[in-house]
Amino acid sequence: MPSNIMSETKKHLVEVKDLKTHFPIKAGVLSRTVGHVKAVDGVSFTIEAGKTLGLVGESGCGKTTVGRTLIRLIPPTAGAFTFEGEDIFVASTGRMKAIRRDIQMMFQDPYGSLNPRMTVETIVGEALGVHRISTGNKRRDRVVDLLKKVGLSPEHLNRYPHEFSGGQRQRIGIARALALDPKFIICDEPVSALDVSIQSQIINLMQDLQSQLNLTYLFIAHDLAVVEHISDWVAVMYLGRIVEYASREELYANPKHPYTRALLSAIPEPDPTRRKPRILLAGEVPSPSNPPSGCPFHPRCPLAEEQCRHQIQALLPKGDSDQHVAACWKVK
Amino acid sequence: MTDTHHTLLSIRNLSTHFYTEQGLVKAVQDVSFDIPAGRTLAVVGESGCGKSVTALSVMRLIPWPPGKIVAGQILFEGEPLLDASENRMREIRGNDIAMIFQEPMTSLNPVFTVGNQIVEAVKLHQKKSGDEARAIAVEVMRKVGIADPQRRVDEYPHQMSGGMRQRVMIAMALCCDPKLLIADEPTTALDVTIQAQILELLRDLQKKRNMSIMLITHDLGVVAENADDVVVMYASRIAETATAQQLFEKPLHPYTKGLLKSLPRLGEKKERLDVIGGNVPSPLNFPAGCKFHPRCPIGCNDKRCQTDEPPLKEMVAGHCVACWYAGQDIEKSKDALKHNE
Numbered sequence: 001m002p003s004n005i006m007s008e009t010k011k012h013l014v015e016v017k018d019l020k021t022h023f024p025i026k027a028g029v030l031s032r033t034v035g036h037v038k039a040v041d042g043v044s045f046t047i048e049a050g051k052t053l054g055l056v057g058e059s060g061c062g063k064t065t066v067g068r069t070l071i072r073l074i075p076p077t078a079g080a081f082t083f084e085g086e087d088i089f090v091a092s093t094g095r096m097k098a099i100r101r102d103i104q105m106m107f108q109d110p111y112g113s114l115n116p117r118m119t120v121e122t123i124v125g126e127a128l129g130v131h132r133i134s135t136g137n138k139r140r141d142r143v144v145d146l147l148k149k150v151g152l153s154p155e156h157l158n159r160y161p162h163e164f165s166g167g168q169r170q171r172i173g174i175a176r177a178l179a180l181d182p183k184f185i186i187c188d189e190p191v192s193a194l195d196v197s198i199q200s201q202i203i204n205l206m207q208d209l210q211s212q213l214n215l216t217y218l219f220i221a222h223d224l225a226v227v228e229h230i231s232d233w234v235a236v237m238y239l240g241r242i243v244e245y246a247s248r249e250e251l252y253a254n255p256k257h258p259y260t261r262a263l264l265s266a267i268p269e270p271d272p273t274r275r276k277p278r279i280l281l282a283g284e285v286p287s288p289s290n291p292p293s294g295c296p297f298h299p300r301c302p303l304a305e306e307q308c309r310h311q312i313q314a315l316l317p318k319g320d321s322d323q324h325v326a327a328c329w330k331v332k
Numbered sequence: 333m334t335d336t337h338h339t340l341l342s343i344r345n346l347s348t349h350f351y352t353e354q355g356l357v358k359a360v361q362d363v364s365f366d367i368p369a370g371r372t373l374a375v376v377g378e379s380g381c382g383k384s385v386t387a388l389s390v391m392r393l394i395p396w397p398p399g400k401i402v403a404g405q406i407l408f409e410g411e412p413l414l415d416a417s418e419n420r421m422r423e424i425r426g427n428d429i430a431m432i433f434q435e436p437m438t439s440l441n442p443v444f445t446v447g448n449q450i451v452e453a454v455k456l457h458q459k460k461s462g463d464e465a466r467a468i469a470v471e472v473m474r475k476v477g478i479a480d481p482q483r484r485v486d487e488y489p490h491q492m493s494g495g496m497r498q499r500v501m502i503a504m505a506l507c508c509d510p511k512l513l514i515a516d517e518p519t520t521a522l523d524v525t526i527q528a529q530i531l532e533l534l535r536d537l538q539k540k541r542n543m544s545i546m547l548i549t550h551d552l553g554v555v556a557e558n559a560d561d562v563v564v565m566y567a568s569r570i571a572e573t574a575t576a577q578q579l580f581e582k583p584l585h586p587y588t589k590g591l592l593k594s595l596p597r598l599g600e601k602k603e604r605l606d607v608i609g610g611n612v613p614s615p616l617n618f619p620a621g622c623k624f625h626p627r628c629p630i631g632c633n634d635k636r637c638q639t640d641e642p643p644l645k646e647m648v649a650g651h652c653v654a655c656w657y658a659g660q661d662i663e664k665s666k667d668a669l670k671h672n673e
Contacts, residue, residue: 058524058525059494165611165614166379195379195550196378196552196591196594197378197587198611200594200605201608201609203596203605204604204605204607222523222524224598225595225596226596228596228598228599229596229602229605252599264598266524266527266528267524267553267598268527268528268531268551268553268557269553270552270553270556270592270595271556271597272556272557278528278532280532281525281528281529284493284496284526285493285523
């Protein structure tokens with residue numbers, strides 16, 4: 001798919017091909033595998049250096065699993081992840097350690113993702129020690145540098161996470177992710193646990209850092225308004241698959257897949273004068289351990305027909321642009 | 333608020349404090365508002381602003397120690413709730429005023445079937461027999477849109493999805509036909525497509541039963557689509573109250589203005605988002621004067637804002653705001669301040 005999405009002349013920093021992550025379901029005294037939860041089932045995308053891909057979907061659609069599999073916190077079942085031309089999934093443990101310097105992660109929960117027993121200096125500087133980059137005063141200088149970059153000050157060095165508010169903790173998390181000068185950051189819902197007035201601060205910070213340091217982001221989120229603001233490309237996931245993939249402008253101006261349309265129409269807008277017609281979806285996201293036959297969206301889809309119940313369509317170009325793809329039999 | 337609706341719930345100068353080991357937390361200070369019958373009032377604010385404590389105070393569910401309602405009056409259909417006996421409160425809770433909580437995962441008891449938990453509420457308040465109560469439970473589950481309620485009434489909470497559990501919570505709250513439903517972040521834990529279903533359900537049930545809703549949320553989108561009246565809270569006080577239309581058309585408090593401006597909106601191209609600087613203050617350590625002044629474009633340079641707490645003033649009918657510079661153009665005021673210096 002990536003080849004028909006973007007012109008081949010451009011160099012992609014990140015290329016994910018047909019990624020699958022399945023979790024075995026064990027049952028009985030012998031814990032035999034009785035089935036699989038297909039959390040991610042054939043996901044492909046590419047990200048150009050310095051750009052942001054927004055990965056959106058509802059809880060349980062597999063978006064977080066994609067992020068964790070890419071950084072090999074979860075072993076992939078199948079597929080390939082090429083980073084700067086190198087296949088990460090076959091890299092040795094030693095090589096992987098080196099690669100991890102370039103790929104970092106930012107987490108959703110600013111409370112759970114920082115060790116409460118460590119000072120800010122240890123948290124942010126830990127990776128510098130693990131990778132034997134610097135020690136002593138040099139390391140401290142680097143940490144101070146990082147703290148300034150994310151809008152904190154040197155006096156925060158010896159404090160503990162509980163002394164900070166949610167937004168400040170997220171800044172510490174960002175400083176930690178930046179410590180090794182990464183090229184690619186996987187951001188898993190980085191603002192959804194924050195207060196509304198703090199979200200915009202963190203989003204602006206992430207954008208500033210991106211342009212200063214030429215960072216590439218995979219921005220995993222469920223908030224479509226935030227994703228629209230920060231992304232260059234957007235992929236919509238449903239039940240382990242990408243159902244629509246397009247540039248930000250295209251996707252929001254011209255959503256094709258019925259799921260994307262319903263998702264966009266479901267967002268309540270902070271403006272009582274701008275009520276829009278709402279597509280109310282019946283039912284709920286089915287379990288990925290027992291996905292429906294055919295198109296996974298058909299039980300909730302207002303357009304579903306016989307064909308949708310049996311066959312799933314591959315991601316195909318829709319509309320005028322061959323860079324706007326969606327997996328739906330009913331839209332052209 | 334129009335005169336055609338009589339006031340169902342009236343809160344006057346409510347203050348609730350918590351005496352914690354770290355110090356005195358004034359979680360709610362001097363909060364007053366009315367909820368008319370059949371209308372939805374939204375209480376908006378960020379974490380720690382006191383919106384949930386206000387709701388729990390109405391239900392008299394503040395645990396002592398450490399919490400205590402230290403001042404104020406809460407009138408429900410004219411009856412002073414703060415003077416009611418514990419037995420009287422038990423009659424009111426669930427029967428006249430019901431509450432649904434944010435976490436559908438943790439507010440149901442995992443060892444009882446959902447039917448059991450609904451039946452418990454019905455039996456307690458309506459003196460029905462077991463079979464009758466079960467029939468009511470099935471009926472109310474059908475009303476909140478649970479398919480196949482005869483079967484699902486015997487399921488345990490873990491067998492249901494988050495959206496279904498929230499529907500069970502709503503069913504439980506509605507089984508005794510309450511006059512007031514307090515919904516504390518009812519959709520925050522849910523996906524947007526499920527949130528749309530649940531909010532639609534609440535609107536529909538409200539219309540049919542002429543029920544009042546106190547909707548506690550941090551999501552201004554949810555407010556815009558569901559509320560008739562809005563109370564904006566900041567740092568345990570009311571910053572602004574207005575009808576939803578007034579608030580979104582012409583917000584007066586710098587906090588509300590900043591909040592509305594900082595939201596990324598669908599279909600709006602902006603290079604950078606507007607921000608409110610600083611952090612949400614900790615309730616253990618509120619700033620002096622106007623609580624918002626360290627983050628306010630006017631207040632951060634203004635003597636009066638730094639020392640004196642602004643009272644809640646009515647600017648136009650139904651629109652009150654607690655700000656010394658309410659209604660003034662922020663940019664102009666800033667210029668004036670610079671000029672004075």
